[in-house]
Amino acid sequence: MSKTQKLTGISLFTALVVVLQLLGSFIRFGQFSISLVLIPIVVGAALYGAVAGAWLGFSFGLTVLLSGDASVFLAVNFLGTVAVVLAKGILAGLAAGLIYKLLEKFNMYAAVMAAAILCPAVNSGVFLLGCKLFFMETISGWAKAANFTGSPELFIILVLIGLNFVFELALNVVLSPVILRLIKIGRKEK
Incomplete structure (x- = not known):
C-alpha cells in the first residue's frame, strides 16, 4: 500500500469517525451519547496500524469535545475533561491496533474479536479512571442527588457507564464478522 493510499484511507476513516460521532450524539442512554465510532476505529486500526487507530481515537475525542457532548464535565474541570476525553479515544484506538497486530498472525477472526472487545x-476504563481522578466530588454529589445508596464508583459504573458500555460492546461483538469482512475488502483479500 502506498503512502498516498494509506493517507487517503485514514482520511476517509477520520471523516467517518467525525460524522458517526455527530450522529451518535442524538442517541442517548442516560446522560451520554452512544459511541458509534468504535467500529471504524477498530477497522482503521486493523487496516492502517496502531498509530492510525490512535489518530482515529484522537479525532473521536476532539469531536466529542467540540460537539458539546462533554460539556457537563468541562464545566467542572476543563483540563481534566480534555485530558480524559482525548486519552480515552487515543488509547482505545491504539489498544485496538496493537492487539489486532499481535493476534492477526495466529487467527484473523480472534484478532478482530479481541480488538472489538478491547476498544x-x-x-470506558479510561473514562472510569478519569472520573476517579478529576470528578469524584461532583459525581458524589450527583449520586446523593439521585438518592443512590452505593459508592460513587458504583454510581459511575452503573449510571454513567453502564448501558453505554454494554451497548457499545454488544454492537462491536455482533458486528465482528462484518468488521472482518471490511478488513479483508480493505486489503483486497477474498
Missing part, C-alpha cells in the same frame, strides 16, 4: 473496554 470499548479501554474507552
Whole structure:
C-alpha cells in the first residue's frame, strides 16, 4: 500500500469517525451519547496500524469535545475533561491496533474479536479512571442527588457507564464478522 493510499484511507476513516460521532450524539442512554465510532476505529486500526487507530481515537475525542457532548464535565474541570476525553479515544484506538497486530498472525477472526472487545473496554476504563481522578466530588454529589445508596464508583459504573458500555460492546461483538469482512475488502483479500 502506498503512502498516498494509506493517507487517503485514514482520511476517509477520520471523516467517518467525525460524522458517526455527530450522529451518535442524538442517541442517548442516560446522560451520554452512544459511541458509534468504535467500529471504524477498530477497522482503521486493523487496516492502517496502531498509530492510525490512535489518530482515529484522537479525532473521536476532539469531536466529542467540540460537539458539546462533554460539556457537563468541562464545566467542572476543563483540563481534566480534555485530558480524559482525548486519552480515552487515543488509547482505545491504539489498544485496538496493537492487539489486532499481535493476534492477526495466529487467527484473523480472534484478532478482530479481541480488538472489538478491547476498544470499548479501554474507552470506558479510561473514562472510569478519569472520573476517579478529576470528578469524584461532583459525581458524589450527583449520586446523593439521585438518592443512590452505593459508592460513587458504583454510581459511575452503573449510571454513567453502564448501558453505554454494554451497548457499545454488544454492537462491536455482533458486528465482528462484518468488521472482518471490511478488513479483508480493505486489503483486497477474498
